[in-house]
Amino acid sequence: MSDATSATTADRAREAELGPLARFLKATELDIRMLGMLGALVLIWTVLHFLSGGLFLTPRNLWNLSVQTSSVAIMATGMVLVIVLRNIDLSVGSMEGFVGMVMGVLQAQILIRVFGFSLGEPWIWVIALGCGILTGLIIGALHGFIIAYLEVPAFIVTLGGLLIWRGAAWWVTSGQTVAPLDATFQLMGGGPMGSIGAGWSWAVAVAGCLGVAFLMLNGRSQRKRFRFPLRPVWAEVLLGGVACAAILGAVWVANSYPWPVGIVRRYAEARGVEVPEGGLFIAHGIAIPVLMAVAVGIVMTFVTNRTRFGRYVFAIGGNPEAANLAGINTRWVTMKVFMIMGVLVAISAAISSARLNAATNALGTLDELLVIAAAVIGGTSLAGGAGTIIGAMLGALLMQSLQSGMVLLGIDSPLQNIVVGAVLVIAVWLDTVYRKRV
Template sequence: MATRTQVKQATFLANLQYVLGQNIRQYGMFIALFVIMIIFSITTNGIFISSRNLSNLINQTGYIAVLAVGMTLVIVIRHIDLSVGFLAGFLGAVAAIALRFWELPTIVVVPMVLVMGALAGLLTALPVAELKIPSFVASLAGWLIYRGALQLVTAGTGTIIIEDETFNAIGNGFIPDVPFSLIPGYHTLTLLLGVVAIVAYVLSEIRTRNKKLAYNFEVLPLDMFVLKLVFISTLIGLLAWIMAGYNGLSWTMVIVLLVVAIYHFVTTQTVLGRHIYAVGGNPEAAELSGISVKRITYIVFASMGMLAALSGVLFASRLRSATTTAGTLFELDAIAAAYIGGVSAAGGVGNVIGSIIGALVYVSLTSGMNLMGIDIAYQYIVRGLVLVAAVIFDVTTRRRGRSA
């Protein structure tokens, strides 16, 4: 006869298997990131997981992460934007010119460049929304135009050095610490923000669960819900602890977190977000239900252009310069990060949290292989195989979902 403990263990394992099976698309990327970090931590004798390397890794991820957020929404509505790489490079060069030659302050330059990015996104959307030209073709034209524009504005010097310390701090600086120290050698404010983030996350999840229960919606079993809270809270705490061991949170990470928070709220809690996913799921049905597909197309591409501008700012700030080659392959990195993060090539599926995890997976592969001294040729092959695996995983899970 089974004991009560054995029954509880069987129930727990059954619940775990069921939750993972039903949410494999959502949790698969987290598992992949966890496995990658363990492998590289072992193969690099702990260097990969060090505070300094993780801080550099997050800063390197920043410009790809913000692009991946925008690209996720573009792919969700069944389009693609190939222009964003050189658009980011071009607008980063515009920012450098404005700072160095026009002598404008950072507080003016950054909003100006973001507005220019949004306008560029609208221009890309114009032939797509009005003339039904495939976004691949329209954005490829933008890719060529912005590549030429970047070469034109950097033709005289090749590299434009940025000397503005405020601007350079965006990509290289860290948030200040509080005057007192809780643990010697650790960034106190980062630790406090980590605690606040954990508390906010737990309260938010509990509130969401209670709302679903009030309306008799399906929720996770209690043991799985508690396991999820513990797992995510532990990850947040470990990240805060590791970051606090170096210089604390970077301004790049703060910007990325703000972008993720804003876009996560918009896509999950607003009418606009619901309309975006409705258009991605079935554009014809969305149009018949009163949703303006043209309007959504303009909004998503304008958002993509603005995030491309932010990516250009982060990249130029990190390098402290604008170069002729800035933006090369950025669009492909963003597309890869979005697909690895769970966005569906068929549209209608994907979220900004997944795109950030996808960007981390993608950049972690590069960083880990660099630390191991693996040749760049093999790095491209590995990243390509990972991308193929992500797309196959997407197709397989969608077919399984239809047959279930």
Template structure:
């Protein structure tokens, strides 16, 4: 009897551990955790090959560099989830950046007018393409490929292929300024408080409606891990000059679009359209309007990225945003967004953008020629798509 009791205790302990580990890893997004692991591996590798990679200064520059790709990827997620593609965002970045420079330099308009005019231009370009896709039934690939060429050509014609400097002090702050260290600490405290509040709120909500709830220890571990990441980020940024302005834009936009995609009817409709177009139509979803909306948002975010890029470079050039659409698409796919539509997250796109920027940054520090960056990023993109297709095939079996 005593032996049976002891075996029972061991069995119960093993079951508890199994439940704990199962809650931590059994239902997780394997793709997302794999990319986080790959990101850590990339950082460790480049840190060993070049000690300057993991310095506070370089990491601050890295996060600033990823801002443009991240902003574009946030908009691209919704487009791809809806089952489409947008090849024009890089050219919209270039054209709207040129518009901003013309407004500021040639017309000498106030910064607020320049910003509003640039955002309006991006939204209109996105709306036009969305209308062609949604209401004229032209494939998005063709519309945005044509847009990529038209917008780039327009930029060259309007600027006469010249670099236009931007000297407005307010615009210069948007891409180059840093928040004071105290702001970073306050932001970190607020972020940790939000993590704890949202986790406990979600837990209480699931308990209230009778859904399965993970062991409390699992939630504590997750909250501690996320809080540690926030503390590390703030510490590293403050060790240099503070949190860069562009990163705040990325965080704010990511929060807005995370809420939009997961907590609103609009977001659920976009996932439904990408998951099963016919079912979405039979459900009464206005597919045309939603499709036009995602392209409008993509164009708007491209214009925001153009303001950041133009501010950072203090000028608008005809090469601004060149190939940026490829980086944005790769960031989305690497972060788990399916090119088949219906699956993808804003957080995953940000992880993908960080992976892409880390590769660029690390290879540049090592002095590798630029063609290696294209080879490596292209190979990773193909691998990510292959992984997505393989996982989908396994799910159908």
């Protein structure tokens, strides 16, 4: 009993020696790298808003930014697992173009001309999306098999895939663009009809806040159950409040962006609604691709944190030899990671092609750079064994913010690529410095 008392006293003494910031970080258990990335994001947004003459932090631009981020964020969640395993996937952009072209040709040509489907038939988008996901799964399995069982380095396999699948995307239609796509399929790209409106958006916000409260309470009860140290109540309330404020703020921004005047007029005429003198305000609300990205993020977070497969991935990335000696089937786990990557690429391809209402040979060009940069900026270590899904998604938002801001500033595309490449190099350098100090 005296030993326990002395240990507690010693812990309190060490805490008293810490500064206010250190005590705050210890109480809230916040990741310094995550805070640094959020700080960088706020700084970038502030600077871009000032340089763009107040155009960046507007509901319209932020809503478009969320839609543009969705496809990259989805692929970044898969890239986390790939990099945690000490591998890399350079083929995701080319895979996105090929899978997008397959889905486009399937719904715009094959299902209609060969199988006699009529335009607007509800099964078209289901079949197209299902075949796209299956194609991505097969490609990912092929990459994973060659890497895991034939022991060819992932860099070489996916570099070959970058060339092969980009060429295959061109080969499907000899470089021709396939358009238009199925009307229901287009909803996955966002737009006025591809959003859920103000009412449902607030419902999602309330559900998200309730989910945050549940996770906080459940996490605290689990800590009590296994006798782990508890965060102070004020820290729990603060973290939950900040998370809920972020959710409500994001929904408020989405609901502040109205439909364009022309679309509102056609909508009112079709339904016999009289447009008032000041105009009719119809909010976009949360875009469907954003909901898809959030859903993928939740699922991937659960997979990495709550499943045996996720623990295996991090164990292999931390020490492959020890994981193999512990009885983990490292080859099968590696193959499954690349299969998951292929499925996520297919979902991103559906979002990107739906947003363009076309399947093009150039779809996904250089997306591999954005995806890898998003994962690394989000805290995924190229040395393996460390990474978070939420960090990668925030990294995708940061990268897309840079691109969106540069477009608003009228910066040429080559210079945009220079900036993105420089950010990737700096992110890897910072990761190296951080690992040396930990």
